Amino acid sequence: xxxxEGPAAATGGLLLLFAAALLLAASGLPALLLGWRxxxxxxxxxxxxxxxxxxxxxGGIALLAAPGPSSLRLPWLLPGGVAFGGDALSGFFALPxxxxxxxxAVYGSAYWDLRRHPRHGRRLRFCYGAGxxxxxxxxxxxxxxxxxxxxxxxxxxxxxxxxxxxxxxAVREAGWIYLLYSHAALLCLFALFALQARIGGSFxxxxxxxxxxxxxxxxxxxxxxxxxxxxxxxxxxHSWLPGAHASAPSHVSALMSGVVLKMGIYGLVxxxxxxxxxxxxxxxxLLSLGALSSFFGVVFAIxxxxxxxxxxxxxxxxxxxxxxxxxxAVTGRATGRVDWVVLGMAGCLLHVWNHALFKSLLFLxxxxxxxxxxxxxxxxxxxxxxxxPATATLFLLGSVAISGLPPLNGFVSELSIYLGLTRAAxxxxxxWVALAAPVLAATGALAVACFVxxxxxxxxxxxxxxxxxxxxxxxxxxxxxxxLLGGACAAIGIAPGLFAPAVDRAIAAWGGGVAGGARWGxxxxxxxxxxxxGALLLLVGLLAAALVxxxxxxxxxxxxxxxxxxxxxxxxxxxxYTASSFAELVTSRFGWxxxxxxxxxxxxxxxxxPSSFHSEAGDSVLDRLLRPAVRRVEALAARxxxxxxxxxxxxxxxxxxxxxxxxxxxxxxxxxxxxxxGR
Amino acid sequence: xxxxQVAxxxxxxxxxxxxxxxVIQRTKSVFAGRRGPSLWQGYRDLAKxxxxxxxxxxxxxxxxxxxxxxxxxxTLMAGLVVPLGPFDAPVSFAGDFVLFAYLLxxxxxxxxxxxxxxxxxxxxxxxAREVSFAxxxxxxxxxxxxxxxxxxxxxQLEDMLRAPEGALWRDxxxxxxxxxxxxxxxxxxxxxxxxxxxxxxxxxxxxIHEVMVLDHSGPLLGLVEYGAAMKLLVLEVLLLHLVVPxxxxxxxxxxxxxxxxxxxxxxxxGGIESTMARLRLARVPALLVAAVLSCGFALLLLGR
Numbered sequence: 007x008x009x010x011e012g013p014a015a016a017t018g019g020l021l022l023l024f025a026a027a028l029l030l031a032a033s034g035l036p037a038l039l040l041g042w043r044x045x046x047x048x049x050x051x052x053x054x055x056x057x058x059x060x061x062x063x064x065g066g067i068a069l070l071a072a073p074g075p076s077s078l079r080l081p082w083l084l085p086g087g088v089a090f091g092g093d094a095l096s097g098f099f100a101l102p103x104x105x106x107x108x109x110x111a112v113y114g115s116a117y118w119d120l121r122r123h124p125r126h127g128r129r130l131r132f133c134y135g136a137g138x139x140x141x142x143x144x145x146x147x148x149x150x151x152x153x154x155x156x157x158x159x160x161x162x163x164x165x166x167x168x169x170x171x172x173x174x175x176a177v178r179e180a181g182w183i184y185l186l187y188s189h190a191a192l193l194c195l196f197a198l199f200a201l202q203a204r205i206g207g208s209f210x211x212x213x214x215x216x217x218x219x220x221x222x223x224x225x226x227x228x229x230x231x232x233x234x235x236x237x238x239x240x241x242x243x244h245s246w247l248p249g250a251h252a253s254a255p256s257h258v259s260a261l262m263s264g265v266v267l268k269m270g271i272y273g274l275v276x277x278x279x280x281x282x283x284x285x286x287x288x289x290x291x292l293l294s295l296g297a298l299s300s301f302f303g304v305v306f307a308i309x310x311x312x313x314x315x316x317x318x319x320x321x322x323x324x325x326x327x328x329x330x331x332x333x334x335a336v337t338g339r340a341t342g343r344v345d346w347v348v349l350g351m352a353g354c355l356l357h358v359w360n361h362a363l364f365k366s367l368l369f370l371x372x373x374x375x376x377x378x379x380x381x382x383x384x385x386x387x388x389x390x391x392x393x394x395p396a397t398a399t400l401f402l403l404g405s406v407a408i409s410g411l412p413p414l415n416g417f418v419s420e421l422s423i424y425l426g427l428t429r430a431a432x433x434x435x436x437x438w439v440a441l442a443a444p445v446l447a448a449t450g451a452l453a454v455a456c457f458v459x460x461x462x463x464x465x466x467x468x469x470x471x472x473x474x475x476x477x478x479x480x481x482x483x484x485x486x487x488x489x490l491l492g493g494a495c496a497a498i499g500i501a502p503g504l505f506a507p508a509v510d511r512a513i514a515a516w517g518g519g520v521a522g523g524a525r526w527g528x529x530x531x532x533x534x535x536x537x538x539x540g541a542l543l544l545l546v547g548l549l550a551a552a553l554v555x556x557x558x559x560x561x562x563x564x565x566x567x568x569x570x571x572x573x574x575x576x577x578x579x580x581x582x583y584t585a586s587s588f589a590e591l592v593t594s595r596f597g598w599x600x601x602x603x604x605x606x607x608x609x610x611x612x613x614x615x616p617s618s619f620h621s622e623a624g625d626s627v628l629d630r631l632l633r634p635a636v637r638r639v640e641a642l643a644a645r646x647x648x649x650x651x652x653x654x655x656x657x658x659x660x661x662x663x664x665x666x667x668x669x670x671x672x673x674x675x676x677x678x679x680x681x682x683x684g685r
Numbered sequence: 686x687x688x689x690q691v692a693x694x695x696x697x698x699x700x701x702x703x704x705x706x707x708v709i710q711r712t713k714s715v716f717a718g719r720r721g722p723s724l725w726q727g728y729r730d731l732a733k734x735x736x737x738x739x740x741x742x743x744x745x746x747x748x749x750x751x752x753x754x755x756x757x758x759x760t761l762m763a764g765l766v767v768p769l770g771p772f773d774a775p776v777s778f779a780g781d782f783v784l785f786a787y788l789l790x791x792x793x794x795x796x797x798x799x800x801x802x803x804x805x806x807x808x809x810x811x812x813a814r815e816v817s818f819a820x821x822x823x824x825x826x827x828x829x830x831x832x833x834x835x836x837x838x839x840x841q842l843e844d845m846l847r848a849p850e851g852a853l854w855r856d857x858x859x860x861x862x863x864x865x866x867x868x869x870x871x872x873x874x875x876x877x878x879x880x881x882x883x884x885x886x887x888x889x890x891x892x893i894h895e896v897m898v899l900d901h902s903g904p905l906l907g908l909v910e911y912g913a914a915m916k917l918l919v920l921e922v923l924l925l926h927l928v929v930p931x932x933x934x935x936x937x938x939x940x941x942x943x944x945x946x947x948x949x950x951x952x953x954x955g956g957i958e959s960t961m962a963r964l965r966l967a968r969v970p971a972l973l974v975a976a977v978l979s980c981g982f983a984l985l986l987l988g989r
Contacts, residue, residue: 388804391748392744395746402798406794409794411787412791420783421780421784424780428840431984432835432838433835437835443827443830443831444823446827447826447827448820448821448823450787451790451819451820451822451824452820454794455797455813455817458797458798458816462798462809462812466748466798467803467804529779531778531779531780534778534781538784542758542788546758549908553754553904556904557739557750560738560739560740566743567742567743568742569804569805570805572807582806582809583801587809588812589813591813592820
């Protein structure tokens with residue numbers, strides 16, 4: 007029952023991850039004890055978080071390099087003991103936790119300086135460390151109960167991170183919705199693990215055999231889909247996500263979007279991986295959900311003009327892309343197609359890494375913009391590339407990466423998924439899988455549109471407000487983490503071959519014998535990526551070098567040349583295209599889904615009075631579906647108040663009736679279905 | 686593959702584009718009863734632009750002047766994964782069609798970003814249109830790729846484009862014709878031709894591509910024009926291989942056939958531009974949806 011088992015590298019990795027979790031959990035404590043005026047608390051928190059992350063990265067790499075899984079069983083704490091374990095899949099998902107978490111801690115030390123935020127700085131440090139530690143333990147949990155405990159610790163830790171600025175009503179509301187959704191997910195997971203324990207005989211993660219009743223397996227899948235889908239933010243279960251991500255401090259948003267969402271994906275991957283020979287409809291469901299999330303995620307994103315909300319909707323899009331990969335892999339498992347399993351799973355897993363990298367880069371960039379200007383409103387920004395050149399360049403890098411364009415990392419994972427989907431078109435069988443490819447193409451084109459809009463409106467043109475005109479570049483402690491994330495995006499994009507072994511190990515840990523030792527590199531032209539990227543960079547570099555003297559001459563000769571204004575004098579920054587007008591061509595097509603709230607003034611008379619136009623795209627699922635439904639339920643529930651008159655006798659009567667019913671049930675007369683008498 | 690083959694491929698890719706633009710221009714002139722500029726005017730324009738000085742708006746950043754270079758290089762690289770008539774593609778690997786589409790998207794990303802860099806409302810308008818129509822052209826293009834992949838049984842663009850010939854072409858004529866119609870619409874939209882955009886218009890409010898490059902001048906404008914012409918060539922190659930089932934004719938005859946085909950498509954585009962009016966902006970998505978449906982239906986025909 008007790009003991010640590012497994013190959014040396016795997017047990018070492020497991021212990022390193024525990025050490026990392028301990029360091030991270032402890033990282034906020036010194037600051038709590040030292041008082042807010044002390045700079046030392048800040049230093050300790052950052053130091054411990056970075057040390058924990060470094061130890062964790064080593065542990066994650068050890069797990070990926072280990073030839074097999076390790077396990078640790080402790081007989082205490084929970085009924086049946088606590089089971090932990092480490093394998094390549096855990097290691098794969100753990101690495102972004104430490105990379106994003108550690109870099110976020112460094113960024114946060116400048117972004118959310120303790121001395122400027124006496125009210126919530128120390129609590130933020132503590133919850134940040136504790137939340138990271140719960141993520142690590144969640145990845146190591148190997149039985150249902152341990153998993154649920156870690157899951158709840160993660161949900162609460164991140165809840166307190168979201169409501170850091172609790173004095174703002176919008177933040178409290180976002181936090182409340184997040185908490186509700188988290189617990190809805192938790193309920194599903196309770197049912198899920200109870201069901202799994204019933205099929206497998208214990209809470210320990212064990213294979214779900216193909217011989218188990220189909221109905222139970224189907225219920226297991228649907229519960230996992232809803233429970234983990236809520237956490238991952240898959241559409242239409244996503245409504246908590248935009249508010250929560252926008253309200254949290256930016257390095258927390260980076261963590262939430264880059265890492266915490268992936269725990270939903272991890273859970274889904276882990277649970278589906280336990281099931282032997284899944285039916286085809288699971289893959290089809292995942293593919294449809296992925297297509298829906300990716301396409302409508304980006305459609306909703308393009309309608310936003312709050313920088314962080316826009317990025318949050320893009321997380322939904324990327325979760326959709328990840329689900330497309332997973333759906334392809336599950337379909338491959340159901341139909342015995344090794345190539346789909348490898349290509350789909352590689353796309354899914356690598357996109358987990360990629361999204362963690364570029365999305366946290368973008369959220370940190372958005373944080374720098376917020377830090378410098380005090381606003382997230384796109385239409386109040388502009389021209390920041392001249393005030394904050396380093397931040398702008400890094401944000402542009404992230405924008406190209408998230409749009410899935412070569413030569414950066416987003417392209418590699420999308421290529422893997424595209425290849426799998428197109429292979430389906432070759433036949434035989436399941437040609438319908440290929441229909442996801444055009445959806446992914448449309449998503450990619452919309453992502454380009456969306457990030458042209460973001461980068462163009464925020465960083466280019468002329469400032470649209472005084473705050474944007476007065477912005478200053480961020481300090482180095484904020485720029486260096488972003489630069490490291492950007493470097494990682496470029497590394498995966500240019501030389502994906504270096505990371506292929508990690509992907510292969512994780513696929514093997516997931517698919518077991520299904521992948522049959524097939525390697526990702528056998529299906530994807532990994533060797534061509536450095537060639538294509540090198541040629542692209544070299545040719546652009548050569549042309550740029552040729553242009554530089556011309557550009558210098560032009561700038562020196564005419565230093566203050568205006569743009570072409572069509573002969574209109576009195577040009578002002580307010581004439582520039584705005585975020586809403588840029589998106590209008592797309593949002594007007596999807597009015598039925600976006601349901602933007604528009605306040606359009608009537609313009610009357612020859613000399614109309616000054617007026618203003620306002621449009622706002624809320625979350626349709628929340629505003630048009632859930633809120634009305636909750637109100638309806640509330641109205642129905644209000645009728646139950648008739649039975650609550652505050653009279654003691656009446657309540658005693660209820661108790662007597664309940665007792666009588668229970669007595670009747672315990673007698674188990676034959677007419678109650680399910681009772682032993684009924685069998 | 687022989688080095689000389691690659692050299693000729695590159696030469697065609699680099700030298701042909703301005704002539705194509707000239708052919709379209711000449712066709713339009715003939716339709717309008719004018720004599721029109723020489724077929725070689727494109728080359729003269731480029732040479733002249735290369736010698737001119739550049740004017741840069743004060744607010745612009747490096748994105749503004751780097752974008753034309755990115756546009757040209759991405760198009761050139763996209764041109765390396767397609768076969769040009771008798772010449773094999775110098776670069777070919779499984780999934781190169783994704784690289785093809787995404788390289789063009791990278792060029793579009795930078796072109797639109799550069800337009801926003803000027804801060805001009807007109808250029809913002811053009812950029813918004815350019816990137817907004819792409820969400821319908823890309824799925825059409827990918828449906829076309831799926832059709833070709835299914836016909837050829839390959840995931841390499843070269844084999845996909847070379848496959849429709851002989852018996853294969855006869856067996857799937859209907860699907861190929863539908864795909865070709867879709868690709869033609871994609872070509873017209875991506876290269877900003879009538880009926881999606883009018884390259885000859887002079888009203889900023891109605892332009893797409895032209896309004897995005899209002900501020901580019903001298904060599905920068907030259908790069909933009911050259912890149913646009915090359916994009917036209919690369920997309921025409923896709924169309925040509927779909928409609929002409931004669932890819933196995935090699936040597937000089939093959940080259941002649943290829944050039945004739947390219948110029949014929951140029952004449953076709955010129956003809957379309959002369960005989961059609963451009964669509965109202967709000968109607969353009971309907972045309973693009975038609976392209977998606979056309980290519981999608983082609984896949985359906987093959988999926989039986």
